[in-house]
Amino acid sequence: MKYIIPTIIVLCVILAIVFIFRRKHRNEIERLDQKKLQIQNKPVLEELTKVKALNMNGQTEEMFERWRNKWTELMDVEMPKIDVLLFDAEEQVDKFHFGKATEIEKEIESRITEYDQEMVKILKELDELIGSEERNRIEIEQIKEQYRAARKTLLAHQYSYGPAANPIEKRLEKFNPQFEEYDQLTASGNYLNAREIVVKLNEEGQVLFKLINEIPALLTEIQHKIPSDIHEIRNGHREMEEQSYFLAHLEILEKLDRIEENLVEFKQKIAELDIASVQHRVVEIKDEIESFYDALEKEVIGKRFVENNFAEIGELLESAIEATEKTAKEADTVQKSYRISQKEADVPVNCKQQLLSLRQNYELLSIEVQEEQSAYSSMEEVLKELKTSIEQLFEEQEQFADRMKSLRIDENKARATLNNQKKLLHETERMLHKANLPGIPEEMDARLEEAAERIFVVVNNLQEIPLNMETVNKNLEIAEKCIVDVHSSAIEMLENVQLIERIIQYGNRYRNSNPAMHQQLLEAEDAFREMRYTKALEYAATAVEAVEPGSMKKIQVLAKSEV
Known part of the structure; x- marks a missing residue:
């Protein structure tokens, strides 16, 4: 009994391990069998049937035969071989030859994977062929419709395309041979090659049809609108110079010359059907022209301001100087009666010095106004700065004058408060004594x-x-x-x-x-x-x-x- 029980236990353990391995291999064999069935059930045959509805010539017929032969080989030759291997694996498992069973399972896994990849490849090629035929048919009709509309537009409005008409016409003429080639390839069953032509036509059509839509508006800008604006600005510039406006600093005429040179270059680029850079530059030119209008308008506004405010600001300046002198005299009088800080005492003097400096600037500006050799916009800015400075000095003097006046008021108020406090103190003393x-x-x-x-x-x-x-x-x-x-x-x-x-x-x-x-x-x-x-x-x-x-x-x- 001492040895029998351990022996029985060991045997039980070994049997358990054997049955576990056996169960594991049977499960693996079943899994591989299911994977094989999945390959067999792939819809290759149904897809091949769809191909028969196409024009079975040339490339299509050749590809169909290749796919069908491969499918037949897999189903009739390779799959039976896998069945044999699966049967062998089961026998090895039954004999408890688990190592040999594992080798067979690996071989089955490798073959199934290979066959599955081949099935996926066939289905992908089938989908590409069938899809190409459908997409080709839809897209070629769209391209032909756009082509007919483009030719109709070009013939009806050829003058709107200027130098671009002939290049566009030549590029459109290249469509017909490609349409014919497409028809031939489709008729001969070469759908994939026909697909290449459709893609090429689509790319060319997108570029060309866009040119046909955009060139007329672009030429209108270059040939009519921009030249009209240039003409208008030149006339306005000339009339303003005749009215004594100084405009040299704006350099508008030089810039207009450069724009006109650009317009000539743009026509050449449009003739070459290179419109991307032209469109970008046209937007910039329109913005630049708008800035010319703004600059000229600014000069008109500046002149109006100078004419309406020049004399008035001069009078304001003289009034400020006169008020400063008066304030300085009042400050001298006040200083005899009241003590003020040196900073306050210097206010009238500093204001007068600043006003005299402003008077010099005003006199220089007066010369510029008379000579008419300066921009009114810049003179407007100088006048506005002068006016602001004068008003600030005026306000500073008024505040100083108010402080001087408040000294007398503060004195009277202090004396009145003092008298009241004297009375209150006296009343307090009298109240206590009574x-x-x-x-x-x-x-x-x-x-x-x-x-x-x-x-x-x-x-x-x-x-x-x-x-x-x-x-x-x-x-x-x-x-x-x-x-x-x-x-x-x-x-x-x-x-x-x-x-x-x-x-x-x-x-x-x-x-x-x-x-x-x-x-x-x-x-x-x-x-x-x-x-x-x-x-x-x-x-x-x-x-x-x-x-x-x-x-x-x-x-x-x-x-x-x-x-």
């Missing part, structure tokens, strides 16, 4: 004194000659803030004093019955007499609120109404 107070706290006295000093500084600033309004306004702003703050503090202090008195009066009703409250009110009165009003308000409010919560709100309402 109030029934034990005295004014030191802090309030110090703030009143500081406010008075601020007023004094501003008064001294306003007495300076020349006045520095920047310093005046800065110190005035400080003084105004100081006085407003002390006035607000004084009102707040008086309101607190009034409130203290009302609280103590309200709390007197509880003094006899509440010793603690009486003592707190005494402390409040002591603080009041010592001018510690905030502390007195705190003591009194705490005492009354402790005895009668919410009483402070009623007392505050009464105190505010009295204030």
